[in-house]
Amino acid sequence: MFIVSIFLYLVQMANEKIIIIGSGFSSLSASCYLAKAGFDVSIFEKNSLVGGRARQLKKEGFTFDMGPSWYWMPDIFNKFFANFDRKPSDFYRLDKLNPAYKIFFADDVITIGDTLDKICLEFDRIEKGSAKFLRKFIADAQENYSIAIDKVVLKPGLSPLELVTTDTILKVDQFFKTISSVVRKKFTNPKLISTLEFPVLFLGAKPNNTPSFYSFMNYADFGLGTWHPEGGMYEIVKAMTTLAKELGVNIITERPVDKIVVLNHKVNGVQSKGVLYKCDYVVSGADYHHSETLLEQQYRQYSETYWAKKTFAPSSLLFYVGFKKKLKNVEHHNLFFDTDFKNHAEEIYDNPKWPSDPLFYANFPSITDHTMAPEKCEAGFFLVPIAAGLKDNEQLRKQYFDLIMERFQQRTNQQVINDIMFCESFCISDFIDEYNSYKGNAYGMANTLSQTAFLRPKLQSKKVKNLYFTGQLTVPGPGVPPALISGKLVSDLLLKNKKA
Numbered sequence: 128m129f130i131v132s133i134f135l136y137l138v139q140m141a142n143e144k145i146i147i148i149g150s151g152f153s154s155l156s157a158s159c160y161l162a163k164a165g166f167d168v169s170i171f172e173k174n175s176l177v178g179g180r181a182r183q184l185k186k187e188g189f190t191f192d193m194g195p196s197w198y199w200m201p202d203i204f205n206k207f208f209a210n211f212d213r214k215p216s217d218f219y220r221l222d223k224l225n226p227a228y229k230i231f232f233a234d235d236v237i238t239i240g241d242t243l244d245k246i247c248l249e250f251d252r253i254e255k256g257s258a259k260f261l262r263k264f265i266a267d268a269q270e271n272y273s274i275a276i277d278k279v280v281l282k283p284g285l286s287p288l289e290l291v292t293t294d295t296i297l298k299v300d301q302f303f304k305t306i307s308s309v310v311r312k313k314f315t316n317p318k319l320i321s322t323l324e325f326p327v328l329f330l331g332a333k334p335n336n337t338p339s340f341y342s343f344m345n346y347a348d349f350g351l352g353t354w355h356p357e358g359g360m361y362e363i364v365k366a367m368t369t370l371a372k373e374l375g376v377n378i379i380t381e382r383p384v385d386k387i388v389v390l391n392h393k394v395n396g397v398q399s400k401g402v403l404y405k406c407d408y409v410v411s412g413a414d415y416h417h418s419e420t421l422l423e424q425q426y427r428q429y430s431e432t433y434w435a436k437k438t439f440a441p442s443s444l445l446f447y448v449g450f451k452k453k454l455k456n457v458e459h460h461n462l463f464f465d466t467d468f469k470n471h472a473e474e475i476y477d478n479p480k481w482p483s484d485p486l487f488y489a490n491f492p493s494i495t496d497h498t499m500a501p502e503k504c505e506a507g508f509f510l511v512p513i514a515a516g517l518k519d520n521e522q523l524r525k526q527y528f529d530l531i532m533e534r535f536q537q538r539t540n541q542q543v544i545n546d547i548m549f550c551e552s553f554c555i556s557d558f559i560d561e562y563n564s565y566k567g568n569a570y571g572m573a574n575t576l577s578q579t580a581f582l583r584p585k586l587q588s589k590k591v592k593n594l595y596f597t598g599q600l601t602v603p604g605p606g607v608p609p610a611l612i613s614g615k616l617v618s619d620l621l622l623k624n625k626k627a
Contacts, residue, residue, distance in 0.1 A: 144167045145169070145406060146397050147171070147411075148409065148412060149172060149173075149413040150170050150378065151178065151180060152367070152610035152614070153598040153610040153617075154179070154410070155177075156207065156597075157614035158376045160614065160619075161410075161618050162374035162375050162376045163210075163374055166408075168371075168375070169379060170377070171397065171404075172378065172382060173384070173563075177368050180193070180562055181607070186447075187501075189447075189501070190358070191506060192360040192508065193447070195360050196508060198354040199607075200608040202351065208366075218370075219356045219366055220357040221355070222357065222495065224241065224353045224355055226240050228458060229462070230464055232318050232321075232465055233465040237253065243350065247261055253316055253318055260314065264309075264342070267342065269343075271341075271343040271346070272343035274295060274343075275340070278294055282602070282616075284581045287580075289581060301340040302576060303338070305338065307335040321464050323345060326347065331604075336576075338576050355459065355496060358498055383400070384399050384421060385401070385421070386421050386422075392426075392592060394409045407593060408595065408621065410595045411595070411597070412597045412614075414564050415601060416565040425590075426588075426591050428584075428590055438575050439571070440568055440570035440571055441512040442513050442517070442554070442555050442569045443512055443558075444510070444519070445511075445553040446551070446553075447552075449500070450500075450505040450543060451546050454494075456540055457491055457539055461491070463486060465538055467484065468486060470484070471485050471512070476514070481523065482512075485513070485530075488509070491506065509531060511527055515568040516567065519555045528552070554567075555567030571600045583600070583604070586620050595617050595620065
């Protein structure tokens with residue numbers, strides 16, 4: 128009788144249709160879990176390529192990841208694929224980078240190795256005796272990582288009680304201290320401080336606004352290391368797409384959603400190019416703010432005032448550059464912290480403007496992966512963090528490209544301008560046009576204390592039955608691993624509500 132009941136339940140779900148809007152990491156994740164549960168799942172993607180912000184650019188033999196370029200927290204990817212009796216190596220080859228990255232300062236270069244022992248030696252070189260404090264800091268960060276991954280981020284953000292566990296009670300003070308205050312208590316050298324504050328930038332907020340509990344990102348960095356999937360980050364998108372299709376997901380590109388159709392306060396379907404596609408559930412992995420604009424005003428949960436008051440992670444000015452020679456004195460990942468970190472952060476968050484002297488990031492995947500560029504050439508990806516909501520144009524893009532390339536040449540002691548084959552740019556207006564991104568943000572909503580867990584926009588609509596949301600503006604937050612988790616959280620919640 129029990130087996131019959133299960134069979135009938137699965138048959139019922141097989142007749143129920145779910146349309147997922149967008150094909151980023153959270154959408155692909157949700158599609159896999161929901162298809163495995165027995166639903167008829169379709170993904171509607173507005174662009175011609177699957178992957179959302181993690182799309183790929185190919186040009187003249189060069190390959191660029193257009194969005195995420197850091198592979199951190201490999202355990203999260205392992206857990207995702209394990210849920211489908213698979214593993215990452217079934218789809219792509221993964222290499223641990225050594226060194227993980229370099230940080231260029233005005234008067235020195237810090238090299239972050241692939242083990243904590245190597246990193247400790249580098250810290251002691253910069254500030255004698257600092258390795259002892261670093262080991263204790265990373266040990267605490269590892270403890271936080273275990274709590275965060277096992278006890279915090281796997282919660283759907285429905286109630287503050289989700290954060291109340293024996294472990295989090297013991298760490299409650301860390302939600303009211305900041306990363307910046309804890310780091311500066313033990314480390315005095317400004318270069319080491321910047322090195323330890325850097326990982327929380329992945330959370331989209333200033334270190335002095337980020338709870339010290341988020342030091343778990345330092346363990347993700349120094350403890351778990353930095354990895355690279357051969358062929359680039361888009362290999363993960365391809366892997367998840369393959370898995371989704373194996374599970375029966377129907378993925379349709381160039382299918383923009385114009386409207387989420389509601390009937391009697393319940394999802395009735397979505398409209399695309401004037402055609403109604405009926406379904407029983409909608410899960411939107413598109414920008415949350417944009418997703419709500421697809422609803423009639425009466426069905427929206429959050430006002431424009433609500434969104435305007437939120438702290439958003441930065442946008443980015445991106446350049447994809449093909450060099451006709453191999454570059455010197457750089458690694459796969461490189462951070463240029465040779466200007467004032469504090470001043471740049473203020474120009475992003477406190478007084479939004481085009482930065483006067485920006486920090487920037489440079490990625491050369493072809494240094495470790497020969498598939499990313501033609502022989503004797505280099506693929507370069509440059510990123511300048513900027514405030515969301517700025518106006519950008521070609522003149523500004525060229526101005527900042529010239530600025531960062533001049534500094535790049537100075538810090539790496541080489542001439543490269545005359546060796547550029549091409550340069551493609553991507554900025555705020557493109558984030559808006561391509562991804563419907565609110566104010567052109569690149570990373571979603573920052574993980575500040577007032578925007579953590581249950582304080583973020585909800586996975587489930589409180590006004591429309593069977594409407595759900597996933598991705599970087601809801602729980603758990605910005606980043607690729609959190610996006611995989613967000614897809615699982617929304618799927619679990621949908622299934623839980625269905626069984627209730």
